[in-house]
Amino acid sequence: MTDHEAARALRQWREAAPDAVLLDGFHALKHALRFGADIRCAITSDKESVLALAAGLAEDMTGAFDDRVVEVPKEALRELVPKGHATQVAALATRRARVDNRQALDRRPRSAPIVVLDNPRNLGNVGAVVRLAAGFGVTGVVTTGDLDPWHTNAVRAGAGLHYATAVEHVDRDALPAGPLYALDPEGEDIRSVVLPDDALLAFGSERHGISPELRGRADRLLSLPMRPQVSSYNLATSVAMTLFHWGGPR
Numbered sequence: 001m002t003d004h005e006a007a008r009a010l011r012q013w014r015e016a017a018p019d020a021v022l023l024d025g026f027h028a029l030k031h032a033l034r035f036g037a038d039i040r041c042a043i044t045s046d047k048e049s050v051l052a053l054a055a056g057l058a059e060d061m062t063g064a065f066d067d068r069v070v071e072v073p074k075e076a077l078r079e080l081v082p083k084g085h086a087t088q089v090a091a092l093a094t095r096r097a098r099v100d101n102r103q104a105l106d107r108r109p110r111s112a113p114i115v116v117l118d119n120p121r122n123l124g125n126v127g128a129v130v131r132l133a134a135g136f137g138v139t140g141v142v143t144t145g146d147l148d149p150w151h152t153n154a155v156r157a158g159a160g161l162h163y164a165t166a167v168e169h170v171d172r173d174a175l176p177a178g179p180l181y182a183l184d185p186e187g188e189d190i191r192s193v194v195l196p197d198d199a200l201l202a203f204g205s206e207r208h209g210i211s212p213e214l215r216g217r218a219d220r221l222l223s224l225p226m227r228p229q230v231s232s233y234n235l236a237t238s239v240a241m242t243l244f245h246w247g248g249p250r
Ligand SMILES: C[S@@+](CC[C@H](N)C(=O)[O-])C[C@H]1O[C@@H](n2cnc3c(N)ncnc32)[C@H](O)[C@@H]1O
Pocket: 182, 183, 184, 185, 186, 202, 203, 204, 205, 206, 207, 208, 209, 210, 222, 223, 224, 225, 226, 231, 232, 233, 234, 235, 238
């Protein structure tokens, strides 16, 4: 590292930070790079280790890490990212534009479902669902309610995969079009139903389940198989089972 490069990177970081998305750790940056994120600034306190990680875990990305990541003093990294990831690398990226996400969500015909999280309360669950959605190649994840699905804690739990699918907050009355399947323990057994590729798959909040509004609008209420006396599954686990039942990437 030269002092000049490090000072410039730290200046860029401070300028970008207020409205950028924090990518905390090697995997988050790797995924964001792979899925075309606009990386504003990437810093580490140990570039040699970062490049060794890339060589071991993501050889396709070694060049990108070498080009993008600037080494800065350990204290500077700690000051900018106090609860930093063990891999000692962090980056700032531009949030995907709402208009692009909305276009992706509204495009028809739709070849993979959209996951609707109805007023989720736990940002870790939101991130876990984004990661599932990216893996299954779904069209997007939309959330209703007051949480921002791009909150730092959701992006952290999503391992940078917010750039691999369309993640947006929407109002309940502005959901993308498509048949609405709401997941609820009182619904009909999902195993008897084929989920269409253009479905909206809606899941309720951790506390209160699916809202009366979405329940009332649902074309079908579906349940996941569960033994009597178990009340419900975790939200992200329910999404995983439902996407697996849909069929996943082909
Ligand atoms: C933790 S659960 C919500 C529990 C909540 N106390 C309730 O009364 O429904 C979060 C969401 O996961 C989905 N879910 C959990 N278990 C399910 C099951 N057995 N069948 C269908 N959906 C389920 C539902 O969409 C539910 O709203």
